[in-house]
Amino acid sequence: MAISSKYIFIAAMDVEAEYEELFNEVYDNEHVPYLMEVPGVISVTRLKGEQFSLAIGGEEVSKPAANPVYSAIYEIESPDVLKSEAWATAVDRGRWSREVRPHASNKHHTMFRVL
Secondary structure, three states, rough: OOOOOOEEEEEEEEEEEHHHHHHHHHHHHHHHHHHOOOOOEEEEEEOOOOOOOEEOEEEEEEEEOOOEEEEEEEEEOOOHHHHHHHHOOOOOOHHHHHHHHHHEEEEEEEEEOOO
């Protein structure tokens, strides 16, 4: 994934197991498409953490899945995108705010400037 923007916003969270299917369906089919309509949003990539192992210093080290498990990487033109009226409207559109958000927890939001 080549980064073409100057800023990366990451939203990460966990979701209750019994709502995971709904979470993924709404995120992919409603939430991301609505946010992609916001001026200044360039791309969105969703991730799910997995356990893994890697070699470091001559030994294999096991690592747990990311915490929180789900992340979305938003390439944006500016941090101001997140304060816009278009973002505020899009983030609450569809089933996300009433059917999904109440079942999400351990939420983390971070901003990065691409060097």
